[in-house]
Amino acid sequence: MTAQRRALIETIQEATAHLDVASLLMQAREREPRINRATVYRTVELLKGLGMIDELDLMHLNGEKHYYEVKTQQDHLHLACFECGQIIEFATPAFERLKQEIAAINQFAIQVTRLEVGGLCSSCAAKKEKRLQQEPKPGPRG
Amino acid sequence: MTAQRRALIETIQEATAHLDVASLLMQAREREPRINRATVYRTVELLKGLGMIDELDLMHLNGEKHYYEVKTQQDHLHLACFECGQIIEFATPAFERLKQEIAAINQFAIQVTRLEVGGLCSSCAAKKEKRLQQEPKPGPRG
């Protein structure tokens, strides 16, 4: 257990947002300035393997980065709004049941699950609805 | 509708495996040699936006690429075995119900869903089980 790993783990655990590698590096450096980018990548792989963190795409709303978050007791899924970029987190027993069904039917020993949903949040859907009413003839780009 | 787009769409539709951009480019070139890598990226973005294809990570078992497949009537999920690399596809009404619940509770207009699961397939789980029995004291890398 090195100072670098401690800083990275604490940063992820106390983070309020989903962190990509660049943000993770910057924030971890506030705790421990001697951290290198390569160490972040290596540690993230390590923690993924240990099942301590999950990796997310968040629908690639902001480029091709990956995001990381602590793995908590109950898995949650992520809803990403294509319009406003908002990320909604959501957990439900139905998801837990689905995982059990997947494991049972396929005889598969689940270690990680990742459910990401893209679409429009309620307010953005409402805005788009209103726009369509005002402009009944759709333009060439919908 | 250009020859390039036609070739790319047909290639994805008739593909038997999940295609990354490099494979997609190679296979599409067999139909239409005048295709450039940039066009593949641009077309893939287009088709994603139109909801004609889905993008997958497949747990990044083979590097950081993304994979593409035609979007069919019923969404299916992907199970990736960390040991042998096998990808299992699976569809179930429970997943469809979960999506409806997500949309209803969050008032979210779903356009894309992506459920990926990582773990061990049944045969790899059995092998690991046997290995543990023969070697009761676990090594430092479990």
Add this chain to the structure above:
DNA sequence: CTCCAGTTGCGAATTAGTCGCAACTATGCA
């Protein structure tokens, strides 16, 4: 047949992620 909005190829640029290796350090042991 003409025209042009939209698409493409090209090649360079950017960005994310990886790697080899020498220097360093946590940790178990004398």
Add this chain to the structure above:
DNA sequence: TGCATAGTTGCGACTAATTCGCAACTGGAG
């Protein structure tokens, strides 16, 4: 305490994935 060393790190160069600007091209409407 100090030593040995397995494992970790920083560095910097590298690879791979993706994006971009722009001039040339083309599908298809008229």
